[in-house]
Amino acid sequence: MLRRLLLSVALMTAFPAMATSVVALDIVEQAGESTAIVDAIVGHSIEVVDEDTGQGYTDTTLHIHSNVAGTAPEQIRIRQIKGERPDGTRFFVVGDAEVEEGERIVAFIRKYPDGFWYFTALNQSVWHVADRGRDPRVTRSFDGLEMYRRTERGVLPANESPQNFDTLSQLLSELHGLPCEGAR
Secondary structure, three states, X not given: OHHHHHHHHHHHHOOOOOOEEEEOOOHHHHHHHOOXXXXXXEEEEEEEEOOOOOOEEEEEEEXXXXXXXXXXXXXXXXXXXXXXXXXXXXXXXXXXXXXXXXXXXXXXXXXXXXXXXXXXXXXXXXXXXXXXXXXXXXXXXXXXXXXXXXXXXXXXXXXXXXXXXXXXXXXXXXXXXXXXXXXX
């Protein structure tokens, strides 16, 4: 009896799972929303605070190895809504891409009129290159994303994972030359 009571209390006080609801985009749809698709090395990140709004950001340098599709300069700063306000409040967007300094990634990116670059569709826009072998493996995380599909009946939960690839050569072959039409 006590065991059931403790289990019930634990279940009632458990934190709800957090996720960001997004439309699952295949690579053609993502390219259409992107300014470029890049093969890049992640550089240094810094936290910045907009003095007017108090909004905190993390700006991460990407060193572009090659433009797979579209065009981006040799070095850009990706902006993410992630950081700490002067009052100590920390915040982030659940499901946004997590990248590490020195890591190689292939990413869909978009330049907005504010002059900053962003990952086009959070986590689903970044493939992590797992090793440096002859044909490196690539992985993509959907952590923190609740995926939906557009259908004739509206937007419904996605029943399958978005398109994925096993190796860098497979990924680059599919991405090369896709038309990037996003804002510049």
